[in-house]
Amino acid sequence: MPGYSDRDRGRDRDRDRGYGGGPPRFGGNRGGGGGGGGGKFGNPGERLRKKQWNLDELPKFEKNFYQEHPDVTRRSPQEVEMYRRTKTITVKGRSCPNPIAKFHEASFPSYVMDVINKQNWTEPTPIQAQGWPLALSGQDMVGIAQTGSGKTLSYLLPAIVHINHQPFLERGDGPICLVLAPTRELAQQVQQVAAEYGRASRLKTTCIYGGAPKGPQIRDLERGVEICIATPGRLIDFLEAGKTNLRRCTYLVLDEADRMLDMGFEPQIRKIVDQIRPDRQTLMWSATWPKEVRQLAEDFLKEYVQINIGALQLSANHNILQIVDVCNDAEKENKLIRLLEEIMSEKENKTIIFVETKRRCDDLTRRMRRDGWPGMGIHGDKSQQERDWVLNEFKYGKAPILIATDVASRGLVRWPA
Numbered sequence: 001m002p003g004y005s006d007r008d009r010g011r012d013r014d015r016d017r018g019y020g021g022g023p024p025r026f027g028g029n030r031g032g033g034g035g036g037g038g039g040k041f042g043n044p045g046e047r048l049r050k051k052q053w054n055l056d057e058l059p060k061f062e063k064n065f066y067q068e069h070p071d072v073t074r075r076s077p078q079e080v081e082m083y084r085r086t087k088t089i090t091v092k093g094r095s096c097p098n099p100i101a102k103f104h105e106a107s108f109p110s111y112v113m114d115v116i117n118k119q120n121w122t123e124p125t126p127i128q129a130q131g132w133p134l135a136l137s138g139q140d141m142v143g144i145a146q147t148g149s150g151k152t153l154s155y156l157l158p159a160i161v162h163i164n165h166q167p168f169l170e171r172g173d174g175p176i177c178l179v180l181a182p183t184r185e186l187a188q189q190v191q192q193v194a195a196e197y198g199r200a201s202r203l204k205t206t207c208i209y210g211g212a213p214k215g216p217q218i219r220d221l222e223r224g225v226e227i228c229i230a231t232p233g234r235l236i237d238f239l240e241a242g243k244t245n246l247r248r249c250t251y252l253v254l255d256e257a258d259r260m261l262d263m264g265f266e267p268q269i270r271k272i273v274d275q276i277r278p279d280r281q282t283l284m285w286s287a288t289w290p291k292e293v294r295q296l297a298e299d300f301l302k303e304y305v306q307i308n309i310g311a312l313q314l315s316a317n318h319n320i321l322q323i324v325d326v327c328n329d330a331e332k333e334n335k336l337i338r339l340l341e342e343i344m345s346e347k348e349n350k351t352i353i354f355v356e357t358k359r360r361c362d363d364l365t366r367r368m369r370r371d372g373w374p375g376m377g378i379h380g381d382k383s384q385q386e387r388d389w390v391l392n393e394f395k396y397g398k399a400p401i402l403i404a405t406d407v408a409s410r411g412l413v414r415w416p417a
Contacts, residue, residue, distance in 0.1 A: 045271035063138030069105040087126035093305030097133035111200040125150035140304035175228035182259040184209040232268035375401035
């Protein structure tokens with residue numbers, strides 16, 4: 001098995017990254033299997049044909065880069081079990097590597113460790129401690145962990161190592177790493193992390209999502225990107241229109257898979273995965289583990305290892321004090337105003353009010369602003385520009401009250417790692 005240094009592309013500054021001439025490699029014409037642009041109506045991806053893969057004809061690629069650190073090797077099975085129990089890590093599946101306890105034990109190459117060391121973190125989070133060895137070993141995996149647990153780096157840092165061991169992009173090549181995310185907000189957050197950590201290796205990233213002009217996104221894809229973070233709908237459009245392809249994709253991530261299924265993206269996900277070679281490495285991440293997500297894992301992953309962080313059953317986050325006040329509709333607004341008066345008297349007073357419908361969001365925002373409360377609303381009918389502006393106003397405290405539908409429920413999390 002080659003070490004990290006065998007193909008450390010970040011050291012080779014003389015080679016052109018992705019702008020070489022010549023026809024596309026790996027067979028087929030440019031594009032994802034369809035002609036013309038993806039229509040707004042009808043069945044998304046209906047012009048994409050399921051590819052018939054012949055693995056004997058595909059170029060071989062390496063996906064096992066894990067070299068167990070001597071400190072990890074020396075730990076007894078009892079020590080490993082104690083660590084997992086302490087960090088509430090549950091593992092299901094065969095051939096799962098032992099977890100690491102310190103960052104240096106992941107044996108990341110220097111161009112990754114240099115960025116990690118600048119963060120002054122003391123130790124990896126539980127999902128990173130177990131997820132990094134597993135992802136680096138090239139195995140398919142499912143990670144069940146809460147939002148904000150550090151899972152973004154759990155799949156992005158192994159992705160960077162994976163990419164740096166693959167041939168350089170050439171003109172007409174699509175991304176090597178594809179991350180599918182349910183919302184624009186999550187996709188943008190993942191891209192920020194990918195850009196920060198991929199910069200040392202000169203990896204190019206792009207973020208593909210609906211509700212924004214297609215031109216700049218298409219130009220990024222045509223210039224060549226190693227990492228593409230995308231929402232399913234916009235990516236389907238580009239695949240149908242032949243603006244990109246997934247022939248080079250060997251590292252696939254499904255982030256917040258439960259959320260994507262909740263939003264009805266399953267048909268698009270299946271169309272997209274059909275365009276990716278079956279011997280890829282696939283990593284699926286989810287906050288919950290319902291039967292629909294389990295079925296998706298069975299269909300897309302091979303001999304996967306499942307990692308659970310925390311209780312196997314869905315439960316409330318015990319780090320958050322939760323108070324439930326059961327009341328009728330007529331009492332809600334008075335109770336809300338009294339609660340806001342208490343909150344606004346405190347130094348840290350940012351408040352999110354979730355409502356069920358867009359109309360309710362607009363009505364409550366209008367009434368609160370009329371009464372002098374510094375609130376702003378956000379929901380799916382707002383333009384992307386307005387949503388960005390409102391989120392920034394809330395983030396920097398200019399509007400400390402945010403009234404939102406579930407469009408913001410996961411997009412507001414700023415990934416700590």
